[in-house]
Amino acid sequence: MATSRDVARIAGVSQATVSRALSNGKVSAATRKKIMEAAASVGYVPNLGARAMKTGRVETIGVVVADLTNPFYPEILGALTEYLDKAGQKVTLWNSDGPGNDAALEAINAGSIDGIIFTTVTEASAPLRAALAKRSPVVLINRVVETLQCDQVASDNATGGSAIADYLLANGHTEIALIGGPPAASTARDRTRGFTQRLLESGAPLRADRIVEGTSFSHDYGYTATKTLLESPDRPTAIFCSNDLIAFGALDAARAVKVAVPEDLWIVGYDDIAMGAWPAFDLTTMHQPTRTMAEAGAEALLERIENPDAPYKTLTFRSHLVPRGSTACTPVSAPPSEAAAVDSAGRRY
Numbered sequence: 001m002a003t004s005r006d007v008a009r010i011a012g013v014s015q016a017t018v019s020r021a022l023s024n025g026k027v028s029a030a031t032r033k034k035i036m037e038a039a040a041s042v043g044y045v046p047n048l049g050a051r052a053m054k055t056g057r058v059e060t061i062g063v064v065v066a067d068l069t070n071p072f073y074p075e076i077l078g079a080l081t082e083y084l085d086k087a088g089q090k091v092t093l094w095n096s097d098g099p100g101n102d103a104a105l106e107a108i109n110a111g112s113i114d115g116i117i118f119t120t121v122t123e124a125s126a127p128l129r130a131a132l133a134k135r136s137p138v139v140l141i142n143r144v145v146e147t148l149q150c151d152q153v154a155s156d157n158a159t160g161g162s163a164i165a166d167y168l169l170a171n172g173h174t175e176i177a178l179i180g181g182p183p184a185a186s187t188a189r190d191r192t193r194g195f196t197q198r199l200l201e202s203g204a205p206l207r208a209d210r211i212v213e214g215t216s217f218s219h220d221y222g223y224t225a226t227k228t229l230l231e232s233p234d235r236p237t238a239i240f241c242s243n244d245l246i247a248f249g250a251l252d253a254a255r256a257v258k259v260a261v262p263e264d265l266w267i268v269g270y271d272d273i274a275m276g277a278w279p280a281f282d283l284t285t286m287h288q289p290t291r292t293m294a295e296a297g298a299e300a301l302l303e304r305i306e307n308p309d310a311p312y313k314t315l316t317f318r319s320h321l322v323p324r325g326s327t328a329c330t331p332v333s334a335p336p337s338e339a340a341a342v343d344s345a346g347r348r349y
Contacts, residue, residue, distance in 0.1 A: 002042040011038040060090040061301065062104045062113040066120035068095055070217060070245055071273040072290070076119055076142065079294035087302060105131045115301045117141055120185075137304045141297035143186045144314070151304055153297040153315045157187050160286045160319045161194030164240050164268050167321055169202055170333050173238040173266065177210035179225045179250065181217050181242035188214055188242050191270060195240055210236055217242065222249025230257050230265070237265060244269040244276050247283055251326065262328040272322055282325030289317050
């Protein structure tokens with residue numbers, strides 16, 4: 001069986017250098033490449049159990065996502081795993097639609113993972129609060145809970161919702177409807193808040209019967225809600241949907257009741273998942289910097305594991321509207337704001 005000594009001999013470096021390279025320590029890129037090639041040539045596999053006993057770490061990160069049928073989560077998961085793989089970390093995945101949150105927290109208590117990234121969480125998560133009380137390394141990405149003491153990464157959903165309201169108003173729409181997401185999700189709450197407040201400030205408040213409170217972020221929910229809105233005697237001329245899946249359902253509902261998009265109805269989504277650009281949808285949507293958010297969250301967790309006493313950071317990234325066929329490709333009147341982030345002290349990143 002090959003050993004690290006064999007790898008060191010083939011690579012022409014010390015055994016200590018091999019150890020540093022294979023544990024993601026500080027070595028040059030060229031040296032790391034040489035060591036990895038040498039390890040592969042002799043079939044060397046590090047003894048992770050021995051390393052864990054020595055370092056107290058298993059070099060495995062837990063990731064909790066929501067609904068894997070929603071393309072947003074595989075996209076953010078792909079960016080996370082790519083970043084963590086480059087950092088020498090393995091990933092264990094849990095789906096929170098079920099006992100996923102509790103299982104992930106049990107795993108960190110048992111020492112089988114070094115930290116957890118949550119892409120979905122609500123204020124009602126008692127196990128999460130218990131983990132944070134024990135100072136377990138936890139980072140929230142996408143959804144945030146202001147009352148929690150942990151690193152958090154998100155986009156500015158309220159500003160995004162406000163920008164969509166401005167876009168619709170600037171193009172003459174006052175008969176507007178909103179299909180919201182589940183109120184327990186910070187993303188849904190903030191998008192709704194930014195959207196409704198801007199309409200109110202502009203003198204075109206949403207009518208109560210044109211606000212559909214969300215129960216899910218699904219296509220079926222968007223389809224049902226939109227059919228109800230379009231079958232009313234005075235249907236809206238524009239609908240803002242809290243995410244792209246809801247908007248896909250809205251587009252299908254419009255086709256079903258023979259309302260032409262964009263001629264008679266504009267539809268705007270949120271997230272800018274890859275499917276939104278497909279010709280079948282051609283959806284105008286608010287683009288979130290998903291990859292940037294994922295990488296920032298992964299980096300924050302690795303830093304938290306290394307330095308558990310560092311001040312917590314809240315990073316907030318800006319989004320921009322991507323006009324497509326569902327709003328006749330009408331451009332945004334003002335250029336999109338540059339991506340930026342601020343920490344909890346207000347410093348920009």
